[in-house]
Amino acid sequence: MAQKEKKGVRLEHISKIYNDPKTGKEFYAVNDVTLSIEPGSFVTLLGPSGCGKTTTLRMIAGFESPDAGEIYLGDEAINALTPNKRDTAMVFQSYALFPHYNVYDNVAYGLKLRKVPKKEMDERIARILDLVELTGMETRMTNQLSGGQQQRVALARAMVVEPSVLLFDEPLSNLDAKLRVSMRTEIRRIQQTLGITAVYVTHDQAEAMAISDNIIIMNKGVIAQMGSPEEIYHHPKSEFVADFIGEVNFLTGELVGRDGGKCTVRISGHDVTVDNPDGFDVGKTCKLVLRPEAGILADEGALPCRVVLSCFMGAYQNYHVMVGDTLVKLADYCPVGRKVYRVGDTAYLSFREGCVHML
């Protein structure tokens, strides 16, 4: 592909207000969102249904107009540009292929509008179809393609115009689970080959983890947290984020003391030592975020607990234990050769080094 200057996307204090169709009351579908997407990076908007992901994406594409704030593509403010004048291309959940065109004409649509000479057009289409592995299917009508193939045509159609930004709105949600996994790898591969900036909307957290350079978690129209997948998983900034990404246990305790890099938290009358967080005062209540794989059951340790469920899941042994009156779910990976606790057993829970995070 011809190399053109890569552009990032910036949203500054973007808000979108809708009227609730039932009550007619106004509400913020997107509320004061500020974010910056680096050129060439792959960013995912992740969040529960109705949190404003699609709205944000459609504002970038130009289908909706923000009620406040400014959107920049590179350094250019694009608020007043119509979608056809914006250098973005969108891949829709329903693929939105043109049913009256064959594969070639679908892909050629954007190029024809740009008046690309026939020869160059043929070359570009051949190259992109090769990239999405659809060579030889040029003359097929779109309904003669499988879901995954249709998805790839949609992808090719959007990418062949070499937009500065590719936008995806849950492009894989119509595919079956297995295809979803292989397609997401494919999308990531192609995006990296071309180095196009991509904004991807999904509510599937595994998809988001697997595909993104950065994840933006949204909730009720605001950004809950931005960061790399690791950061978000290991250092969630709020209970919402922790809960939304992966399995999680919350242990409520009281910060009773700190000592250099470590501090002591009292949970159900027992003291545990964890990494020292910033911004917490001694004497305050705090919440420990414990991923299932970060807890270890042993015959001795800091927190006594009672096993209420123990079942073999293949890759791991799944435990539910009661710490005081809090239920904690644990996953013991590769349990072979270690003691397996049974329901009713008493055990001690301790945490893997550096794997507990305090809120």
Add this chain to the structure above:
Amino acid sequence: MPVKTRQGAALERKKFFADPVMVITIALLTVLLALFILYPLAMLLLDSVYVRETKLVLVTDVLAGTADTEIKDGTIQVLNKKGETAKFAVDDLNAAWGYLFAKNGRVLKEGDAIDPANCYVKVQKNQLTLDAFPRIFADYTFNNAFFNTLKLGMITSFGSVIIGLLFAYVDCYVNVRSRTVKKMFDVVSTLPVVSPPFVLSLSMILLFGRGGLITRELLHIYDSNVYGLWGIAIVQTLTFFPVCYMMLKGLLKNIDPSMEEAARNMGAGRMKVFTTVTLPLMLPGLGNAFLVTFIESVADFANPMMIGGSYDTLATTIYLRITGGSYDTNGAAAMAVVLLCITLLLFLIQKYYLEAKTAATLTGKASRARALIDDKSVRVPLTTICSVISAFVIMMYIAIPFGALFKLWGRDYSLSLKWFNQLFRDDGFKAFTDSFMLSLIASPITALLSMIISYLVVKKKFRGKAFIEFVSMLAMAVPGTVLGVGYIRGFAGGVFRTGFMQGIYGTGIILVIVFVVRSLPVGTRSGISALRQIDKSIEESAYDLGAGSAKVFTTVTLPLIKDSFLSGLVTTFVRSITAISAVILLVTPRYLLITCRINEFAEKGAYGVACAYATILILITYAAIVLMNWVIAHFGTSKAVRLKED
């Protein structure tokens, strides 16, 4: 953070105006709709309340200021015999030669003595008044026509809904074994689409009239009289019930059979299920069908004209008032307004109340196929009734070509081509070319306009959208006669009587415009429902890839609703070539229209030629429909698209 100013709307506006093609299209559409639909109706309304009265007033009264005249700056405007106006100073009226009259209206000549106490001037008074309405309601002809129209509407709609329901029920619930019967159902449901509106009247006269084949030859009744209420009612019912049938069939198909099965499980008999489950579910739909038929019946002009005899309806009365040389424009306009109010009111109820209700009670699709009734005691009688009705209708259509082929209906039943010969020796050929060409011009215009309107209404957001949608649908509720009168009042003297666009009056252009306006709602409705099926993101993705609105419309939208476009082409053509109610008021001798010719000949009792015209007309419309189906099958929206929709 509270947002103080919402820039969203402003941005939307900016984006909207960034697309000049769309802006211009919308502006043009708005002007066209206002000019050719709203404006003539508004002029009618104005005519009915605006009285321009001329009267003679005594000069002494003028001088004394007691005459009820407008004196402005000491001058008064008077008229001469020819209606030309002139201004005179009030105190110098004696010099108004040529503008002075004797009491009997005679113009005073120069030699006559001028006695202010004995001579008159003619003045004009303009005023807004509702007087016309009480006046026409006191008028026997109008009053009679008013109640006639309502009575007819009631009978026809009842009849049509009941027969339509019967057909729909048999079609959806009963296991009709015979293929011929099924075929007959199809024929009966398409016939009214292809036939000119008054064909059944014609054959009613041929078969059951005084010289009727059935009444006279078979039953030996020599004084049968088909003219009048029952004649119109029967003809209208037979013309309109297929529409009810199609509407109700759509509803019945959507009733989930499990609801009825549940009722039957609880021990209800078939009749009980029908009256307690099916019927209540269909009630809004039945009301809907009733009103649609009522509007059609009330607006119908051709059948009452042909077979009404002395039974006048509003549509025919207005027509006779206008063409009969009566100068009561005020009264005629008021009558048209009354007719318009009836249909408009029904239309509003139908569109905004019943349609929503129908949609609410019958949502979704039937979950699975219904077990058809095979019970002999139900199947045989219902099927028989329907077959008899269908056979009757088909027979009536068959009578038309024979009416043209028999030498002299009622006397000499030998075959001959004499009526066709006469038709072509006469100016039949011109009538066909004129009708054909005008309809052919109207149809692409209508089809394209209605697709554009549907696209704007379904896919775009803009101010004035509601206006465009409403006005283009409004034409459905305007009876042809009313529209015709509106056009006369609105364009005969140019727009607002300024002479602007007066040129189109009396030409083919105005006929084409009427054709377009009359078919626009049908095309728009079909376009809207076709477009609603199309995923909005298909157009969005074209937009996103760089296409402007016009490009999206031509490269994506139009190809996807090609079927609707093609059928719009043909529907308009057929509706136009068979139209009569509005154009009969507007046509001038320069153009001959088939329908008007048929009406003329039928009025003269020349049924042979009328039938010859009607036969060829039916052949033309039928050919158009066959052609359309063929084109849709071969060049319509590709199968690919249709499969996808399933």
